[in-house]
Amino acid sequence: MSQSPRHTSRRTRPEVIGEAIKEYIARHGLGPGDRLPQESHLVEVLDASKGTIREALRGLAAQGLIQTRTGPGGGAFICEVSDDRAMELLGNYFFFRPPTIHDIYEVRKQLQPAMVESLQGRLDDAAFQRLEAVMAYYTHPPASLEEERTQRIKELEFHLVLVDYCPNPLLALMCRFMIRLLMSLTTCQRIYEQPYPELRQRGYHFQRRLLDALRDNAWDEARRITAEHMQAAQALMEAREATLDKAFFRADATDGDSPSREYLALRDFSASDRFVPHHSDHGYEPTG
Structure with missing residues (x-):
């Protein structure tokens, strides 16, 4: 054929x-x-x-x-394309086929250690002060779910700070995009909105070890710690994802946040039968 x-x-x-x-x-x-x-x-x-x-x-x-x-x-x-604009355009590419947590960490496990290794000779006192300032947000247990979610985002921002010093623009872009995906992915947001003390504790532990290695210029150790961190984070996130999926399917349909007014308007518009799918180059066509 x-x-x-x-x-x-x-x-x-x-x-x-x-x-x-x-x-x-x-x-x-x-x-x-x-x-x-x-x-x-x-x-x-x-x-x-x-x-x-x-x-x-x-x-x-x-x-x-x-x-x-x-x-x-x-x-x-x-004008120079901003990071936010680049992330938005890349995000549009995955709009209809969003990657999974597994997909993201399979890539991060390959890229993140290489990115950390590229930082040799590029981290000064100001860089370490920035990293310590970010870590200060999650040195302690959260007092509320909102603070817990903020801590999760700050843990990811720690890696964004490191990316700022990466000399390879392509590697930096790819690492930054993986981190932004974790910040915005619906599944990840569900995980961040639930109590999960182990995620903070393990993340802080790895990042503290990584900072010590970076200060000591122990680059082989820094790469190894980063690889371990990515492996552990993947296991924790995937385990939490599986737990929340089970809870989601057991939950009542009225649980959680109500749909937005805008979403309800679109849903009602679609349900009105004013437009129906039509397989043509024009996409959707009026029914009459």
């Missing part, structure tokens, strides 16, 4: 122009704060309408590569 050719989307004219502008930026060595040529110049050089140029610029702005300013001295200016 012959296989159908892989579908490839054809780029639109604004997308082609957007790529040309990015190539222009790279070839001319432009950086954050530099201004792109005026719209009239782009229209003339690229032989495109104003509408097409503006759509291309909107696409670059959506990617976080430029920002437009109005008024005197305005125009399109190059």
Whole structure:
């Protein structure tokens, strides 16, 4: 049986122009704060309408590569994509196929020790002060569930601080994204909202040992501690996930937080039969 050719989307004219502008930026060595040529110049050089140029610029702005300013001295200016924007775009990729806790830790077990090893010679007194300041949030048992959740987030922020000193931008991005996933994943949030003293105790213990090794420049030891930490954290998180899943299926449907007003509005709209799924290039079509 012959296989159908892989579908490839054809780029639109604004997308082609957007790529040309990015190539222009790279070839001319432009950086954050530099201004792109005026719209009239782009229209003339690229032989495109104003509408097409503006759509291309909107696409670059959506990617976080430029920002437009109005008024005197305005125009399109190059800007550096922020970490938050990069995380948002990566998160969109996984919107319909979110990774599991197991998936995340399988990657973290490979990347986190390598990231820690890359920090040789890059941690100064200010870096250690930042790490100690974060750890101060969870040196003690929490007084409330809200404080416990804050402690979980701060434990993850400890690793984000380390990532800030990683000299490899690709490794840093991948490690940072794994940590952000743990902060935002619904399953993880459910875990963080429940009492779980062992998670704090084990996390603090590993991080204290890691800080001591980093201060002593014991890099083999630091890598080993990090690997152990990732393995232990995975086991604890997966065990807790299994426990909460069982409790979730036993719970009454009215337990927990009520759905948001916005969600209920969307649900009611979908249930009204005003729109039904239609397998076409247009997605959803009116029923009449």
